[in-house]
Amino acid sequence: xxxxxxxxxxxxxxxxxxxxxxxxxSASRAQSGRLILTPLxxxxxxxxxxxxxxxxxxxxxxxxxxxxxxxPTHGRRWIDATPEDRRRRLLVAASLVVEVxxxxxxxxxxxxxxxxDGLDLCELLAKVGSDGRGTVNQCLLNWAYxxxxxxxxxxxxxHAWVLAAAALIEGVHDWRFLHxxxxxxxxxxxxxxxxxxxxxxxxxxxxxxxxxxxxRALERFPDDPVLKxxxxxxxxxxxxxxxxxxxxxxxxMTNLNLVNPGIVRLxxxxxxxxxxxxxxLRTDPTIGAEARLRLxxxxxxxxxxxxxxxxxxxxxxxxxxxxLRYLARFLLGWTAMTRDDFTEAKxxxxxxxxxxxDSQSAALALATxxxxxxxxxxxxxxxxxxxxxxxxxxxxxxxxxxxxHPYLPALIAQLRSKTR
Amino acid sequence: MTPARRRVTIVAVAAGLAxxxxxxxxxxxxxxxxxxxxxxxxxxxxSTVAVAASxxxxxxxxLNLNAADFALTDNGVPxxxxxxxxxxxxxxxxxxxxxxxxxxxxxxxxxxxMQEIVKLLRPGDRIQLLTIxxxxxxxxxxxxxxxxxxxxxxxVGGISLIHxxxxxxxxxxxxxxxxxxxxxxxxxxxCGSVIPSTLLFDLAGRSESVMHLVDYSGGGGRVNYRVRQCxxxxxxxxxxxxxxxxERTGGELHRQSRIxxxxxxxxxxxxxxxxxxYTPTGVDKRGWHPIVVTVPGIKDATIRARQGYYSD
Numbered sequence: 001x002x003x004x005x006x007x008x009x010x011x012x013x014x015x016x017x018x019x020x021x022x023x024x025x026s027a028s029r030a031q032s033g034r035l036i037l038t039p040l041x042x043x044x045x046x047x048x049x050x051x052x053x054x055x056x057x058x059x060x061x062x063x064x065x066x067x068x069x070x071x072p073t074h075g076r077r078w079i080d081a082t083p084e085d086r087r088r089r090l091l092v093a094a095s096l097v098v099e100v101x102x103x104x105x106x107x108x109x110x111x112x113x114x115x116x117d118g119l120d121l122c123e124l125l126a127k128v129g130s131d132g133r134g135t136v137n138q139c140l141l142n143w144a145y146x147x148x149x150x151x152x153x154x155x156x157x158x159h160a161w162v163l164a165a166a167a168l169i170e171g172v173h174d175w176r177f178l179h180x181x182x183x184x185x186x187x188x189x190x191x192x193x194x195x196x197x198x199x200x201x202x203x204x205x206x207x208x209x210x211x212x213x214x215x216r217a218l219e220r221f222p223d224d225p226v227l228k229x230x231x232x233x234x235x236x237x238x239x240x241x242x243x244x245x246x247x248x249x250x251x252x253m254t255n256l257n258l259v260n261p262g263i264v265r266l267x268x269x270x271x272x273x274x275x276x277x278x279x280x281l282r283t284d285p286t287i288g289a290e291a292r293l294r295l296x297x298x299x300x301x302x303x304x305x306x307x308x309x310x311x312x313x314x315x316x317x318x319x320x321x322x323x324l325r326y327l328a329r330f331l332l333g334w335t336a337m338t339r340d341d342f343t344e345a346k347x348x349x350x351x352x353x354x355x356x357x358d359s360q361s362a363a364l365a366l367a368t369x370x371x372x373x374x375x376x377x378x379x380x381x382x383x384x385x386x387x388x389x390x391x392x393x394x395x396x397x398x399x400x401x402x403x404x405h406p407y408l409p410a411l412i413a414q415l416r417s418k419t420r
Numbered sequence: 421m422t423p424a425r426r427r428v429t430i431v432a433v434a435a436g437l438a439x440x441x442x443x444x445x446x447x448x449x450x451x452x453x454x455x456x457x458x459x460x461x462x463x464x465x466x467s468t469v470a471v472a473a474s475x476x477x478x479x480x481x482x483l484n485l486n487a488a489d490f491a492l493t494d495n496g497v498p499x500x501x502x503x504x505x506x507x508x509x510x511x512x513x514x515x516x517x518x519x520x521x522x523x524x525x526x527x528x529x530x531x532x533x534m535q536e537i538v539k540l541l542r543p544g545d546r547i548q549l550l551t552i553x554x555x556x557x558x559x560x561x562x563x564x565x566x567x568x569x570x571x572x573x574x575x576v577g578g579i580s581l582i583h584x585x586x587x588x589x590x591x592x593x594x595x596x597x598x599x600x601x602x603x604x605x606x607x608x609x610x611c612g613s614v615i616p617s618t619l620l621f622d623l624a625g626r627s628e629s630v631m632h633l634v635d636y637s638g639g640g641g642r643v644n645y646r647v648r649q650c651x652x653x654x655x656x657x658x659x660x661x662x663x664x665x666x667e668r669t670g671g672e673l674h675r676q677s678r679i680x681x682x683x684x685x686x687x688x689x690x691x692x693x694x695x696x697x698y699t700p701t702g703v704d705k706r707g708w709h710p711i712v713v714t715v716p717g718i719k720d721a722t723i724r725a726r727q728g729y730y731s732d
Contacts, residue, residue, distance in 0.1 A: 360556065368615055371590075372623060383588055383592075401612070
């Protein structure tokens with residue numbers, strides 16, 4: 001095929017095609033709408049990560065799904081082909097799964113599965129059609145994690161994989177996939193609330209109890225504070241509220257009517273679990289400051305203003321990370337705003353902007369309060385500066401509900417380094 | 421024919437006759453030029469209040485009214501309207517396109533319509549485009565009429581910063597001699613905003629701008645955006661409160677499937693609105709001042725005007 005094309009196009013075309021071939025640097029490119037798994041794994045394994053992922057990114061949806069369908073069979077053969085390199089290849093294959101899932105998620109493919117019997121579902125991959133796509137995400141990640149457990153003891157590579165996978169899932173807010181409380185009754189797990197014809201809400205689907213991804217990781221890294229944090233985050237994130245300053249009046253278990261179609265809500269565990277899990281991490285040198293920050297938010301969301309302020313203030317002083325300090329100050333200001341304490345709100349929001357000047361969330365909130373109090377010029381200046389100086393800002397508050405998803409690029413880079 | 425349908429027909433016929441019989445209706449305006457001192461500026465707490473008002477009879481704009489045609493009360497107290505002017509001022513337009521996941525299927529339409537909208541502006545007018553994703557973006561910073569727009573925006577699922585975008589629009593500094601029109605094309609389903617709808621409603625009563633909304637959603641189709649859940653979405657109360665905020669400024673909710681067509685309707689109406697200026701007399705109450713504008717001489721007139729202002 002290649003010589004024939006070159007012959008027709010002439011010498012300049014040969015050079016261009018050859019250059020493109022060279023720049024692509026990959027044997028794993030899509031050919032006739034099909035990605036070939038083995039050369040893709042070879043590329044990834046050899047450290048040609050960008051080339052491998054560029055081939056995936058350039059492929060259409062159906063091609064990527066066919067690639068995934070090949071993994072349990074052809075991928076397994078590739079892993080077993082070199083026994084002396086098998087341990088590393090298990091990590092390579094699992095890492096590729098995370099990266100391909102990342103591509104799919106950015107394209108909008110992630111749905112809550114109607115079953116969570118992970119490995120068995122992978123048997124369905126060969127039959128995957130458009131209706132089956134939703135199950136692919138979860139079962140492939142479960143399959144990938146099973147590969148890692150085949151490697152025996154947990155190591156840095158497995159740890160890096162779990163952190164990347166957790167951050168990926170936190171971006172889609174599928175907290176159930178990360179954590180399931182022990183001893184849960186399968187019928188307690190309500191997902192996919194839909195509206196009934198009378199305007200009410202009905203539980204649409206139920207999940208069987210299965211250990212969450214982070215739960216399983218914690219069985220292999222039982223004392224790891226970062227994994228404990230992700231478990232706590234999965235529990236605490238069910239109390240995320242950002243609309244109208246609304247809080248949960250009681251445990252969300254009793255408030256399913258707050259949930260609109262498509263919103264996933266676990267029946268358990270109670271908020272005390274979220275508070276307890278985060279509180280236990282407060283003094284951890286690695287993750288303590290963020291644990292305090294998240295704890296402060298959960299305490300506010302569940303009505304405990306005084307303790308919330310204590311934790312948020314403590315978070316400010318517990319870290320030098322400007323984003324975490326900004327978030328703590330912003331939350332102190334925003335929660336003050338929701339209780340109409342505008343003086344305190346303005347003070348805290350101004351402090352937030354000292355840490356991260358012109359950041360949109362604090363700038364907008366502070367500008368609004370200035371306008372409300374008749375200080376129009378200051379309000380306009382704040383709004384103008386925010387657009388002018390941070391036009392494409394990754395404002396930490398805008399990403400707060402996505403857990404560690406904002407760190408995904410760095411976590412994937414870390415994971416890649418472990419596959420070498 | 422139902423009574424309601426019959427009434428509409430009668431009104432339409434009356435409006436048609438008026439085209440020939442009533443010199444003040446549907447004629448090209450002989451605009452009253454405003455001097456710098458007369459520039460209408462609505463500022464809560466200042467001694468002079470200016471209120472934008474549009475007057476319609478049926479579907480037709482009523483033109484060539486003068487001060488004596490209007491009646492205005494402030495806190496229920498009749499006021500002497502000092503000036504009436506058909507607008508000849510340059511206009512700042514803040515256009516907000518809801519580019520959340522719920523409108524993702526219409527992105528191409530949005531971009532095409534934006535180019536049409538710019539053509540509707542007159543020399544001296546300016547426009548900015550606000551869109552939303554993980555933040556509120558000024559996708560097109562303030563540009564003059566006739567500018568070629570470089571449009572590049574996508575849709576982001578899960579988060580929908582509608583309150584925040586509209587608040588940014590309200591936070592525009594309106595230069596002397598200009599007026600500010602906000603048009604928000606949105607399904608009004610906020611998720612994740614810093615600004616609650618209560619505060620948006622409050623601030624709408626303190627702004628100099630007129631805000632219209634166009635019910636705009638759906639479009640179907642899947643686009644490449646991250647799948648995310650928003651927990652929980654805004655309440656229906658929040659959606660209706662956004663409309664309340666628009667009405668407070670003298671705007672309203674429109675239902676129109678094409679952005680450019682909706683914008684033309686709003687923009688033409690805004691162009692032909694009046695500015696009523698008065699110095700509040702007999703009212704010294706601080707806080708919210710409700711304003712009621714009527715045109716006693718035209719019984720079936722529909723008047724849309726700011727609902728009041730704050731005096732601090």
